[in-house]
Amino acid sequence: MLIKTxxxxxxxxxxxxxxxxxxxxxxxxxxxxxxxDSAVKESKDRVEAALGNIGHRWPGRRIxxxxxxxxxxxxxxxxxxxIALGVLAASEQIEIPEVDxxxxxxxxxxxxxxxxxxxxxxxxIQAQKEGFTGMILPSANAxxxxxxxxxxxxxxxxxxxxxxFLTGNLEIEPVVVDTRKEFYEGLDHAGVDFSDVKGQENxxxxxxxxxxxxxxxxxxxxxxxxxxxxxxxxxxxxxxxSLQEALETTKIHSVAGKLQKNATLLxxxxxRSPHHSISDVALVGGGSFPQPGEISLAHNGILFLDELPEFxxxxxxxxxxxxxxxxxxxxxxxxxxxxxxxxxxxxxMNPCPCxxxxxxxxxxxxxxxxxxxxxxxxxGPLLDRIDLHVEVVPVSFEEMSDKRKGxxxxxxxxxxxxxxxxxxxxFKDNPNTYSNAQMxxxxxxxxxxxxxxxxxxLRTAMEKLNLSAxxxxxxxxxxxxxxxxxxSENVELAHLAEAIQYRSLDRENWAG
Numbered sequence: 001m002l003i004k005t006x007x008x009x010x011x012x013x014x015x016x017x018x019x020x021x022x023x024x025x026x027x028x029x030x031x032x033x034x035x036x037d038s039a040v041k042e043s044k045d046r047v048e049a050a051l052g053n054i055g056h057r058w059p060g061r062r063i064x065x066x067x068x069x070x071x072x073x074x075x076x077x078x079x080x081x082x083i084a085l086g087v088l089a090a091s092e093q094i095e096i097p098e099v100d101x102x103x104x105x106x107x108x109x110x111x112x113x114x115x116x117x118x119x120x121x122x123x124x125i126q127a128q129k130e131g132f133t134g135m136i137l138p139s140a141n142a143x144x145x146x147x148x149x150x151x152x153x154x155x156x157x158x159x160x161x162x163x164x165f166l167t168g169n170l171e172i173e174p175v176v177v178d179t180r181k182e183f184y185e186g187l188d189h190a191g192v193d194f195s196d197v198k199g200q201e202n203x204x205x206x207x208x209x210x211x212x213x214x215x216x217x218x219x220x221x222x223x224x225x226x227x228x229x230x231x232x233x234x235x236x237x238x239x240x241x242s243l244q245e246a247l248e249t250t251k252i253h254s255v256a257g258k259l260q261k262n263a264t265l266l267x268x269x270x271x272r273s274p275h276h277s278i279s280d281v282a283l284v285g286g287g288s289f290p291q292p293g294e295i296s297l298a299h300n301g302i303l304f305l306d307e308l309p310e311f312x313x314x315x316x317x318x319x320x321x322x323x324x325x326x327x328x329x330x331x332x333x334x335x336x337x338x339x340x341x342x343x344x345x346x347x348x349m350n351p352c353p354c355x356x357x358x359x360x361x362x363x364x365x366x367x368x369x370x371x372x373x374x375x376x377x378x379x380g381p382l383l384d385r386i387d388l389h390v391e392v393v394p395v396s397f398e399e400m401s402d403k404r405k406g407x408x409x410x411x412x413x414x415x416x417x418x419x420x421x422x423x424x425x426x427f428k429d430n431p432n433t434y435s436n437a438q439m440x441x442x443x444x445x446x447x448x449x450x451x452x453x454x455x456x457x458l459r460t461a462m463e464k465l466n467l468s469a470x471x472x473x474x475x476x477x478x479x480x481x482x483x484x485x486x487x488s489e490n491v492e493l494a495h496l497a498e499a500i501q502y503r504s505l506d507r508e509n510w511a512g
Contacts, residue, residue, distance in 0.1 A: 003089040005082040006103050007067075008126060009074055010119035012337035013251045013292070015126035017103065019068045020079065022086030027062025034067030037289070039077045046077070047084045049110040054160050059091035073334065075289050078117040081106035081136070084159060085166070096166040101133035102154070104162070112159040116140040116261065121254040124148040134174065136162055140261045144254060146177040147247070147265050182264045183246055192233050195408040199399030203230055206390040206502060208412050211237045212419035213481030214435030216323070216345040216385060218308065220504065221392030222362070223355045227348035230392075231304050234346055235271045236409035238302075239420045245300045248340060252299055256292050270301035272343075276310040280318045290330040290337050295322055298343035308347040309377040316382055319345075323385050326438075345386065349378075360393060375505070387437060387474045389504040419484040436481045441473065448476040448491050457493055461500045475499045 007018045032041055048058040065083060067074050082104040088094045103123060107115040116138050124145035127135050134152030135145055142155035152174040156162045164170035194204060203219070207230060210217040219227040241249065250266045253259050259266075274283065274294045285293030295303055305311060322328040326342040351357040352371040357364040364371070383389075420435065426447065427433040433443065450458065458475065461467060467475075476491070479499035483491045 001090045001092060003086050003099070005086045005089075005099055006132070007079050007082045007105050008103050008119075008123040009072070009076075010122055010255050011072075011335060012290075012339060013122055013248075013255055015119065015122040016069075016072060017126060017130055018072075018074060018079075020082045020086055021066040021068065022083070022090040023064045023066075024059055024061045024087070024090040024092075025064075028060060029062045031063075032065045032067075034065075034070040035073045036067060036079075037073065037075045040067075040074050040079050043077065043080045043083050043108075046080050046108050046110065047087065050080075050084060050108040050112045050159055051088070053110060054112040054158070054163075056088060056093055059087065059093070061091060063087060063090070073289075076118070077107040077115075078105045080108035081114060081156075081159065081162065084108060085162065088163070094163055094167055096163075098133075099166055102166075103127040103132050103135045104137075105135075106138045106156065108159060114138045114156050114158060114162075118257040119255045120145040121147060122251050124151060124153065125251075127151055136165070142175040143177055143262050143264045144250070144259055146175040147179050147182075147250070149179070177264050179265060180243070183243055183267045193236060193409045194233050194412055195405045197226065197230065197233065197406055198402060199395040200226055200230065200392070203390055203392055204407070204412070206388055207234055208237065208416060209478060209481055209485065209502075210234075210344070210346075210388050211239075211412075212416045212485050213387075213423070213477065214344055214437040215387035215478060215481065216347075216437070217388040217390060218347040218349065218383075218386050218505070219390050219392050220349055220351050222350060222359050222394060225392045225394045227392050228306055231302075231306070231346050231348060232271070232273075233409065234304075235269045235302050237412040237416055238269050238344075239413070239417050241267065241269055241300055249300045252292050252296050252340065256297060258297065270298050271304065272298040272301070273304040273306060276305075276307055278311070278315060280312075280315045283315055284318050284322060284328050284330075284341075285339050286330045290332065290335075292339045293328070295319065295328060295341045295343055296339040299340045300342060301344070303343045303345050305345070305347045308349045309374055313377065313379065317379060320381055320385065347386070350374075358391075383505055384474075387478055388502040390502060391504055415485060418487075419481065422484045436477050436484070439477060439480075444473060444476055444480075448480050450476075450491060450496070454491065454493055454496055457496055458500075461496075465500070465503075467500075467503055471503045475503065478502060 002023045005020045007020055008015045009018050089096050120141035121144050124135055125148050128148050128151040134154055136154045139155035139157050142153050146153040154172050155175050165172050221227055246265050246267055272294050283293050285296055322341040328339050328341045330337050352366045352374050354365050356362040357371050423435050479491045479495040482495040482498055
């Protein structure tokens with residue numbers, strides 16, 4: 001007897017429906033075809049044990065299972081559940097006439113329990129697109145999948161429950177999630193705030209500009225100056241995610257298996273801070289069976305690289321293209337997958353190996369040329385993609401002991417949101433541009449029409465401060481953001497002057 005059940009597999013952040021055809025005829029051989037990986041091939045042993053432990057049996061027949069499309073590789077252990085149901089129905093141990101209305105996924109324990117899985121959200125989205133009535137999956141993943149409306153999400157704890165449900169002997173209440181309510185309830189659970197920061201008003205101003213324009217930023221300063229503390233509060237002043245951005249971000253974390261049990265929609269922007277020992281594959285994604293890396297997990301949020309010069313140069317260089325394209329493509333012999341990588345880069349570094357170059361009260365003990373050598377660990381093309389270079393100085397005792405609260409993240413975010421709204425309106429006819437940092441040269445010339453005085457100031461700055469030519473566009477983008485924060489239609493001299501000071505590392509003699 002031939003029975004078809006339906007599962008799903010994820011490639012990149014999109015799901016593909018898999019038809020699992022189970023055929024049982026007289027004989028005693030078992031075969032599983034359709035490019036299964038090792039975990040799928042091992043499902044026979046798990047299914048056989050699970051069936052035995054719930055009172056059913058593995059049929060003494062020739063079982064052939066085909067997973068179509070046969071030219072697409074199937075990965076993971078979550079095909080156990082649809083395979084088990086197909087074997088039972090094909091061997092006529094149960095009748096499940098409505099099984100073709102459901103996408104069914106879940107890994108089986110030997111006692112018949114159903115274990116959590118990855119990728120439930122993109123699978124549910126694809127099932128809804130293809131018109132399936134519902135999706136049967138582990139209870140731990142049900143709320144995640146229930147974000148998708150228009151499809152019944154049936155949670156299951158055991159194989160026995162699923163059998164009883166499909167044979168009509170058990171009613172299981174579908175999981176329902178109010179997506180908008182969940183989204184808005186989680187928007188402001190940051191835990192940290194800029195009001196906790198003492199002093200550093202000029203650094204807060206630079207970070208406000210970075211948040212308003214989506215600019216990449218690097219903080220340079222001695223140990224203990226507050227670089228990491230400031231970076232960890234950056235996401236509190238970024239504009240709230242839209243529902244669409246939250247859905248995109250949640251899909252990536254679902255595929256990577258990073259969602260917590262019973263999680264729903266991620267409503268706060270991600271903040272990823274990998275250790276400097278990370279490999280290039282872990283950063284950009286990949287592996288034998290491609291998985292999203294840290295730059296994709298930071299999509300719509302912040303990627304923070306603390307102690308930037310300590311990262312391997314090869315790791316840093318692989319970020320260059322994704323930073324421009326906002327997408328990373330992982331290519332293998334049989335497939336290529338795309339992962340979104342629209343992140344904002346934040347980095348921090350000491351100015352030299354000892355950390356005290358240009359310190360107001362401590363002497364640098366580095367040998368001659370060591371400062372430039374340390375800075376040279378970061379390539380020019382990477383620095384070229386960082387818009388703001390901000391020098392952080394230690395906080396004085398008077399500022400540290402001041403009991404007055406600083407400006408809150410909510411107040412700063414209000415100004416950032418207003419500036420972003422100006423940019424969204426400006427770029428409404430450019431579907432791939434959402435902020436000033438993403439402008440191309442044509443757009444930049446259009447929205448940054450400088451006066452003759454402004455052009456002269458920029459020319460003088462580039463000559464007198466020994467700024468590199470690559471700083472030109474970056475200065476214009478940052479000055480446009482400063483103008484947006486001020487509510488100015490045009491880029492004025494004051495906006496240009498402030499933007500120029502944020503190109504510290506482009507100065508020829510910055511490192512002595």
